[in-house]
Amino acid sequence: MNTVVSSYLRSAKSIDLGGTGFFRLVGLLAGACANFAVIAILSRDYGVEYYAFYALMASMLNLLPFADFGIGATMVNATADYRSGALDRMSFQSHFRRASLVTVLVSLAVASLAFLLYQMGLWVPILGAVGEMNHASALATVVIISAAVGIPLGLGSRILQGCGKMRVVVTAALIGPIIQLIVIVVCWTTHAPAYLFVLAPCAGYLAVGFLTLALALRSISGDEGSLIGWSLTSPVRVRIAETAVPFFLISIGMVVGFQSHRLLISTFGTVEDVAQYSVVAQFAGPLLAILGVMGQNLWSRYRERFRIGTLRVREFAQHIVLLGTVGAVFALALIVISYPGIRFVSGGSLVVPLATVLAGSVYILVVSVHQPAAMFLMDPRGLWVQVLCVWLSGLVGMVLAISLIPELGPAALYLGISAGMVVLQVIPCIYISTRRISSMEKAVETGVAV
Structure with missing residues (x-):
C-alpha cells in the first residue's frame, strides 16, 4: 500500500500537480478580494448602477476567448518541440514570427472595430441601458482595445506552457489582481469618478500579458542569446x-x-x-x-x-x-x-x-x-x-x-x-x-x- 501511494505521490510531484493548483487557488482568491473590494466601494459610495456599469465593462475583457484563432496551441507545441530538440532554432523562430504576425493583425482588426463602433455611436445600442451612462462608449472602446492588445501578449503564457512552466504562468498571473487592487485603492482615495474604476481590470489584464511575455522570451532564450527575431520573412516554411x-x-x-x-x-x-x-x-x-x-x-x-x-x-x-x-x-x-x-x-x-x-x-x-x-x-x-x-x-x-x-x-x-x-x-x-x-x-x- 505504501509503495502504491509513494508511486502516485512521485507522479504528482513530477507533473507539479500541487504547486500549480495551489498558486492558481491563490490567484483566484486574490481576484475575489479585488472583486469584493470594488463591489463594496462602488455599491456603497457611488450606487449599485455604477457597479453594474463596472461589471459589464470588466466582463468584456473575456469576450475574445478564441480570438487568436488557435495560434496559441501552435506555440505550445512548437515550444515543446524546440525544448526537446525536435525543432531547430530557425524553425522555432519561424513559428514565433508567423504566430506574432497573425495575432498582431487580429489585434489591430479588433482594436479598429472597437474604435469604429465608438466613432459611429454604436456602443450605445450594443450596451443597452448601461450604454446611456456617461463615458460608457469610451470605456467600452478602451476595454476592447485592452483585450485586443492582450491577444499577441497571450503568446507568452503559451510559450511558458510549452516549456512545462504552468506554475510560472499562474504565479505571474498574481500580478493581475494586485495591480487591480492598487488602481481601485488609488481611485477610491482620490475620489475619482466611478467610470475610472474600469481601468483597474484593464491594467491588471495587460500587466499579466506583458509580464508573461517577458518571462517567456527570457525562458526560451536561455544562455544562447535571444532566439526571437523580428523579421517577418523566414527561409523555413511553417x-x-x-x-x-x-x-x-x-x-x-x-x-x-x-x-x-x-x-x-x-x-x-x-x-x-x-x-x-x-x-x-x-x-x-x-x-x-x-x-x-x-x-x-x-x-x-x-x-x-x-x-x-x-x-x-x-x-x-x-x-x-x-x-x-x-x-x-x-x-x-x-x-x-x-x-x-x-x-x-x-x-x-x-x-x-x-x-x-x-x-x-x-x-x-x-x-x-x-x-x-x-x-x-x-x-x-x-x-x-x-x-x-x-x-x-x-x-x-x-x-x-x-x-x-x-x-x-x-x-x-x-x-x-x-x-x-x-x-x-x-x-x-x-x-x-x-x-x-x-x-x-x-x-x-x-x-x-x-
Whole structure:
C-alpha cells in the first residue's frame, strides 16, 4: 500500500500537480478580494448602477476567448518541440514570427472595430441601458482595445506552457489582481469618478500579458542569446494551420456545447432554474479553473515524452487516477461548501435543490478524469479527434439537457453534458490515447523509430 501511494505521490510531484493548483487557488482568491473590494466601494459610495456599469465593462475583457484563432496551441507545441530538440532554432523562430504576425493583425482588426463602433455611436445600442451612462462608449472602446492588445501578449503564457512552466504562468498571473487592487485603492482615495474604476481590470489584464511575455522570451532564450527575431520573412516554411484550425474549432465547440447553459435553461426552464444553475456555477467555476491548469501542465510533458519514447501507459493511467482523485475531492467540496453556502449568502431567499449540487459535482468529476487524454491528444491528428468528440458530446449533451429540464430543472444541464462527455469524449479519448501510447511502447521495444 505504501509503495502504491509513494508511486502516485512521485507522479504528482513530477507533473507539479500541487504547486500549480495551489498558486492558481491563490490567484483566484486574490481576484475575489479585488472583486469584493470594488463591489463594496462602488455599491456603497457611488450606487449599485455604477457597479453594474463596472461589471459589464470588466466582463468584456473575456469576450475574445478564441480570438487568436488557435495560434496559441501552435506555440505550445512548437515550444515543446524546440525544448526537446525536435525543432531547430530557425524553425522555432519561424513559428514565433508567423504566430506574432497573425495575432498582431487580429489585434489591430479588433482594436479598429472597437474604435469604429465608438466613432459611429454604436456602443450605445450594443450596451443597452448601461450604454446611456456617461463615458460608457469610451470605456467600452478602451476595454476592447485592452483585450485586443492582450491577444499577441497571450503568446507568452503559451510559450511558458510549452516549456512545462504552468506554475510560472499562474504565479505571474498574481500580478493581475494586485495591480487591480492598487488602481481601485488609488481611485477610491482620490475620489475619482466611478467610470475610472474600469481601468483597474484593464491594467491588471495587460500587466499579466506583458509580464508573461517577458518571462517567456527570457525562458526560451536561455544562455544562447535571444532566439526571437523580428523579421517577418523566414527561409523555413511553417504550417501553423494544421494545429491552429482544429484547436480553433474545439474552442468554438466548447463555447457552443458547454458555455451556452444559461441560455438553454432560460429558454426551456424558469427564472428560478436560471438563478439556481448560476449560483452553483459560481461555486463550481473556481474548482474547474484549478483543474484546468493542472491538466494543462501535462500538455508539453506528454508531447516531449511521447516523441522521445519514454511515456508509458502505466504513467498515463496514474495521471487519470490522480486528476480523478482531485476531481472527487473538488466534487465533495462543492457539496459540502456550496449547499449551505448558498443558503447563507442568499439569506435563505434562494433554495437550490440538492440534486443540482450533486449533478454539478458529477460534472466536475467527469472533467477531471478527461484532462490527461485531452492534453495528450494535442498533435494535429489528436486535435481532429477531439474536434469530433467535442462537437458530438456537446450537441448530444444539449439535446439530453433540453429533454430533461422539465423534470430535473437545472440539474439536467450538468447531467446531460456529463453523460455526453463520458460516452462521446472521455471514453473514446482515453481509449485512443492508450492505444497510441501502447503502440509507441511496442515500437520502442522493437527498436522501431517513434
